[in-house]
Amino acid sequence: MELKLCLMGLGNVGRELIRLIDRKRGDIQNQYDLSFKIVGIATGRHGILIDRSGLDSATALGGDWGDRALPGTEENRLRLIGECGAATGAKALIEMSPINRDTGRPALDYLEAALNLGMHAISANKGPVVHGYRRLSELARAKNKAFLFEAAVMDGFPLLNLYRECLPATRVLGFRAVLNSTTNLILTLMEEGQAFDEAVKHTQEIGIAETDPGNDIDGWDSSVKVCVLANVLMGADVRPNAVDRSGIRAISAEMIKTAQLNRRKWRLMCSADWNDGQLMAKVAPEEVPANDPFFRLHGTASAIQLKTDTLNMLTLFETAPTPAQTAFGVLADLISAARGHF
Numbered sequence: 354m355e356l357k358l359c360l361m362g363l364g365n366v367g368r369e370l371i372r373l374i375d376r377k378r379g380d381i382q383n384q385y386d387l388s389f390k391i392v393g394i395a396t397g398r399h400g401i402l403i404d405r406s407g408l409d410s411a412t413a414l415g416g417d418w419g420d421r422a423l424p425g426t427e428e429n430r431l432r433l434i435g436e437c438g439a440a441t442g443a444k445a446l447i448e449m450s451p452i453n454r455d456t457g458r459p460a461l462d463y464l465e466a467a468l469n470l471g472m473h474a475i476s477a478n479k480g481p482v483v484h485g486y487r488r489l490s491e492l493a494r495a496k497n498k499a500f501l502f503e504a505a506v507m508d509g510f511p512l513l514n515l516y517r518e519c520l521p522a523t524r525v526l527g528f529r530a531v532l533n534s535t536t537n538l539i540l541t542l543m544e545e546g547q548a549f550d551e552a553v554k555h556t557q558e559i560g561i562a563e564t565d566p567g568n569d570i571d572g573w574d575s576s577v578k579v580c581v582l583a584n585v586l587m588g589a590d591v592r593p594n595a596v597d598r599s600g601i602r603a604i605s606a607e608m609i610k611t612a613q614l615n616r617r618k619w620r621l622m623c624s625a626d627w628n629d630g631q632l633m634a635k636v637a638p639e640e641v642p643a644n645d646p647f648f649r650l651h652g653t654a655s656a657i658q659l660k661t662d663t664l665n666m667l668t669l670f671e672t673a674p675t676p677a678q679t680a681f682g683v684l685a686d687l688i689s690a691a692r693g694h695f
Contacts, residue, residue: 354386356691357407359393359437359472361430361463362449366477366504367394368414369680370447375410377684387691392441393433395450400425401433405441427459434463438470445473445499445690447683448481454577454593457484468492468500473690477504477683483580483592499690504682506532506578507655508674511685515669516586518694523663525586527626532578534653534674535562535569536601536621541652543609544618549602561653571600572636575623579634583625586659589632591625597635604638616643620650626660646670 360367374381374389381387390407400422402408412418423429437443446467450460457480464474464481465488474493476482481489482502493500503513516525531537535556542552553570556562568574576596583589604619612619622639625632641647646668650656653674659667689695 354691355388355390356445356687357390357392357441357443359434359443359446360391360449361395361446363394363396364449365676366679367449369677370683371410371413373677373680373684381688385688385692387688392443393437395425395430395433397425401429403433403436403441431466434466434470438467438472443472445475445687448476448478450478452478452480454480454573457481461485464489465492468496468498471496471498473499475683475686475690476502477679479505479577479581483577483584486584487590499695501686501689501695503686504679506581507671509678509680509682510671512657512669513585514685520661523661525659525661527660528582528624528657530623530657531620531647531650531655532623533569533575533621534655537650537655538653539570539601540604540619543606544613548606570602572598572621575621575636579623579625579636583632583634587625591632591634595634599637601638612640617641618648620647
């Protein structure tokens with residue numbers, strides 16, 4: 354079976370996805386009798402390219418499309434979805450555009466358009482899950498198509514697939530987590546003696562923090578991820594502004610040293626629990642003791658503890674996440690969609 358793909362966005366994750374599909378082509382064919390063909394790509398820098406005969410990886414990654422490319426307007430992005438769905442026979446939209454934490458748009462609109470055209474909707478974007486999870490899930494069920502987003506939280510770690518496939522009849526009652534690798538690396542570097550500003554600069558230099566690092570260090574990224582997990586795993590319908598949020602700007606070198614003397618470490622903790630029918634969601638720095646699993650998190654590692662009504666407490670760790678691992682989350686969703694596992 355061949356699954357034709359339309360890519361909305363071609364940043365680091367999109368480029369790694371193309372490389373991963375190339376590298377795993379034989380395994381995917383042998384294990385699932387499945388292959389992929391890219392028939393459309395929308396980029397912010399090089400415009401939009403549609404080719405019903407398919408784009409090889411060199412062309413897709415090259416980006417020098419000349420007169421073949423359409424301008425990257427919003428109208429042309431919607432046209433890309435329409436033409437990929439109708440003219441090229443694309444069966445899946447992969448949504449990887451920048452997040453809008455306030456509304457989830459325009460990514461939410463792209464996914465809705467794809468589902469209405471009978472395409473699977475795969476997203477690495479947290480925004481549409483926060484703001485449109487119920488709506489898009491209902492539409493996907495009505496169309497008998499997949500709406501999957503494993504790469505939205507904890508990169509390619511199969512957290513959401515684990516819940517969907519391996520925890521039948523299980524209720525998630527709450528969770529504790531470290532979900533932002535940038536802040537965890539900053540705190541680790543401060544434990545090693547670096548000043549806060551020096552640690553932030555390092556994360557910017559290695560490309561995991563933006564020029565304006567506020568999305569990470571002020572807790573916004575963590576808050577969005579809390580909303581994704583609460584909405585999907587716990588049946589909530591919460592938005593980032595409803596999360597009790599504080600970041601790590603106030604963590605000083607003195608606080609780090611005092612914690613170390615007491616065999617404790619600072620972590621930017623995320624949590625959600627039901628309290629008398631009300632969801633209590635929080636992101637805040639917390640001192641964790643040496644016997645806490647989050648004490649052992651180093652560098653860009655992340656982790657989550659799920660409190661359930663079947664397995665009690667389930668703790669999952671991820672180490673050294675990369676864009677390639679996030680791309681694996683997208684690939685896993687594509688294979689699940691093709692096999693009807695959604």
